Amino acid sequence: MDNHRPTVGFSCLPSELLQSIFLRLALPDIVRLRSINKSIASIVSDKDFVRDCNTQFLSANWLFIYSKGWRRDSVLHGFTDQSDHWFKIPIAGLLMPVIHATEDLYFLAASGNFFLFVSNTRKELLSVNLMKRTVKKIPPSPLGPRGTSSWRRSGMKLVAGPPGSDSFRFLFAELVENRPIMFEYNSDDDKWQSMEAEENHGDLPRVFEGAGPLIFLSVVNGTNESVVLAIGSQGNNTPVVLRPRFSGGAIEQRQVAVGFSWGNGINRLQVYGDGYMMIVRSDDVDDGNTKERVLKEIEMWGLSPNGRRWERISKLPGATMEQIKRAYGVIMGCVEERNGTIRALLMSNYRGLWHIIWLSYDIGRDDWTLLPLPDFDMKGLNMAGITFSSGLTLV
Template sequence: MEDHQNSAPNAIGLCLLPSELMQNIFLSLVLPEIIRLKLVSKSFSDIISDQSFVRECNSRSSSTAWLFVYKKRWLRDAVLHGFTDRSDRWFRIPITELLKPIRLHSEDLYFLTASGNVFLFASNTVREVIAVNLVTMTVKKIPPSPLGPRGTSSWRRSGMKLVTGPPGSSHFRFMFAEFVENRPVVFVYSSITDTWKATEAAEDTNRGQEEEDDKGIFLNVINGRRESVLVACTGACESPVVVRPRLERGGGEGERDREMRVGFSWGNVIDRLHVYGDGYMMIVESEGGGRDGRKRVMKGIEMWGVKGRTGREWQFISKAPGEVMKKIERVYGVMMGCLGQRNGVIRASLVTNWEGVWDIMWISLDSNTNLWSWIPLPDCKMKGCNLAGIGFSSGLTLP
């Protein structure tokens, strides 16, 4: 991994320090910086390869959240960029060289999702999914699912999930949910067996008894006007259950009745964008500006969630306070977003474009304390590039 400033500590000066002090300095860095240091000198490599250092580094890295953006220029190399709130810059992560053994061009790929050290990309030309491990520097093709080869437009971010583990291994499970013959089905790929398994989700029969435990995995199947269809399952993808939350009434101010609008309703004064992920829904409200009807300005953000594996309604959680909205208020013509939850913290990214200028935002909500925060992002230098995927991840670890 490389950072865009291409900087590194002075190796000679650091080598003169006691090894304990050097370990503390290295532990203050984020993983891409540590991996790069491992290539600087043998003494650095020995410190970073020490098992006590690896354990401490991985313990700290496991809770570090990352935002990854994949951008490309046609007929040129595409680049994955990563940003964490523990740093102040984007890290440039080249993958072109990794793809040479499987004869794929990086500009043909779309970034799907990531977890730990594993990143999944989809090729629109050969309609395959590619798994890339950025730490072990390995790449492999995932066999087609039971539904057959799929193009990039078939993958919905809120309808898929990547789970890595057990700890210390490079194994992973990739799952997604789709309607098959009008029935929700969960498809799970295991890197251990290199095979897929399909399981039909069962309709909930535990009517009227809400489950408080919401630590399972939620995969969106359909996001409708008034009702969504999700599949809830355990981390081991066992016993998937159909969840049908409805949006009955508004939260926040007024408790007014409203319909769920998916995407934008350009003919209305107030437009709503719905972003889904991990059993949560973020509603971004905007107002039109300008006579041409193309310009919009963000005016409010609400967070909703499904309570437990038997949730009947989307439940209002919180509304972004005015001080947060002032920091992220943008004029835009096009907007998209992604959403993820881990350990009670809901993270969302919104990407806007106005007259060719891209802007990327990162906001989060701690559902335990109801505290909203905004993470300032440096310029990702998107001018002249196409956005080919965005997503949150965590758990980058040393082998």
């Protein structure tokens, strides 16, 4: 009985004061308020509050990790730079009416309220609208059913529609008969289209004038040369082929890992995303029993104006490098750019223990930031996808 008294008293406060208090919370906490009682739910659902809430949270940056214990216990772990703790978002209940409990799911991408999964069992794509709590099966792409191993993080992009809408686009790029092709799914008509890219013959801003911010999809990530497709975010133009060369590895003759690396003698990891490349260099660590790696330096590279070269933008300052320097056996990463800021993630495993590093680089200010993350117990969890996202809104 006593447990209900604070809620009743809290509900009697003026709605304007309650809204001001609620706006200090993170979005998942606000969503949970709907289940307290009808009075609180009506305040959270008020159109003016929803507008103010979305205005505030559109600028939030999210990190999502999908983990599986037993298949029925799959959870999205989320952390935002506007909060100080991790959120657990049960996802199995949403997926249960659509897929069988034994299906093996992998988390591919997120944008706005949309989360994209692939079933490695049936090789199907599934989209989840987290706020509307709906699940949609996506028709097979023109390339046919594809399992987990077919999807490359830097070669795909999920683009949510305007806040409150139930539309999204999913783009990915592949070499088909040695020709760079872009494939795009649009939820509005539930159809795929494919476009062959054209070679680039000019500077990128001029080529895509009036096409909005550019979307970059990696097709091939080589040691010295890459193949990248660029297209305007409005989707009303033909994609262009970029073939940037990389001269910074001339003195590095050892094997290069892309996106993911075991600590077995590979001293350079290259992570691609949104037209940028993060280079992570490591040194050997030999304690007599095992041979592992330790982080040494991190650089950020970007495309030249004409898209023909990778140019170094910045190097992580030594003081920050010292803060994150640690040994690892396995390491993976992802890179995302939004509004002039590059977010870079490194997730490493050292003797069974996972560690996450979140770095941000402000291009205009030439400023690196290390975002401290609270402890996250990942021991025994089966990692099945990790990505940055933004634009999560209340509906």
